[in-house]
Amino acid sequence: MPFREINAKMIEATVVPGQKMYSQRGAMLAHRGEVSFTPNVQGGQGGLMSMIGRRVANEATPLMTVEGSGTVMFGHGGHHIQVINLAGDTLYVEADRLLAFDGTLQQGTMFMGSQGGVMGMVRGQVTGQGLFTTTLKGHGAVAVMAHGGVIELPITPGREVHVDPQAYVAHHGDVRNKLSTALGWRDMVGRGSGEAFQLELSGSGAVYVQASEEKL
Numbered sequence: 001m002p003f004r005e006i007n008a009k010m011i012e013a014t015v016v017p018g019q020k021m022y023s024q025r026g027a028m029l030a031h032r033g034e035v036s037f038t039p040n041v042q043g044g045q046g047g048l049m050s051m052i053g054r055r056v057a058n059e060a061t062p063l064m065t066v067e068g069s070g071t072v073m074f075g076h077g078g079h080h081i082q083v084i085n086l087a088g089d090t091l092y093v094e095a096d097r098l099l100a101f102d103g104t105l106q107q108g109t110m111f112m113g114s115q116g117g118v119m120g121m122v123r124g125q126v127t128g129q130g131l132f133t134t135t136l137k138g139h140g141a142v143a144v145m146a147h148g149g150v151i152e153l154p155i156t157p158g159r160e161v162h163v164d165p166q167a168y169v170a171h172h173g174d175v176r177n178k179l180s181t182a183l184g185w186r187d188m189v190g191r192g193s194g195e196a197f198q199l200e201l202s203g204s205g206a207v208y209v210q211a212s213e214e215k216l
Helices: 047-056 117-127
Strands: 003-007 010-015 021-024 028-040 063-074 080-093 098-102 106-111 132-146 150-155 161-163 168-181 197-210
Touching (some): 003 080, 010 028, 010 098, 063 098, 080 150, 150 161, 150 168
Antiparallel strands (some): 003 010, 010 063, 021 063, 021 098, 028 063, 080 168, 161 197
């Protein structure tokens, strides 16, 4: 189910019979046709056990199911929107950044320690994102929200990318991520550059970086 970008802060989705999509509750701006919006008590896909897992992981943002025949415009809070098309790989993104996604995508959660070990967990605490993150896997489109626009940076073997943890939005592909530190004596006495912690991503894929260090 493709998304059409109307401008930097609004997208339009085509809804067809027999297919469903999910969006953050209250994100519908306008629609045409016979389209229904139903609160999704399971917070997305995967059934009851998956819902419990996401709630335990604090990755259960309120969603609604969108079905019918027509077109729907989405936007939320004036945030910038980035559409990411997945071709069988996995997107890693915080649940509260999800605006809408195809119902064909498989939703789950991932323990941060499984990518980056202990530093992966530390990263979750440093960025305020917690110990888990949401995953979406398969073929389909995802619309994520960010502050101030987004740039996509490719990650290739041998050329890792370093990102300010607060500016990180999402990543996809076969990517390892860990928190790296550059603490020196200046940081210890409060005269550092302000870049003591950086997120290092390596492997093959892409990372999305917003033009702000502000969380949603």
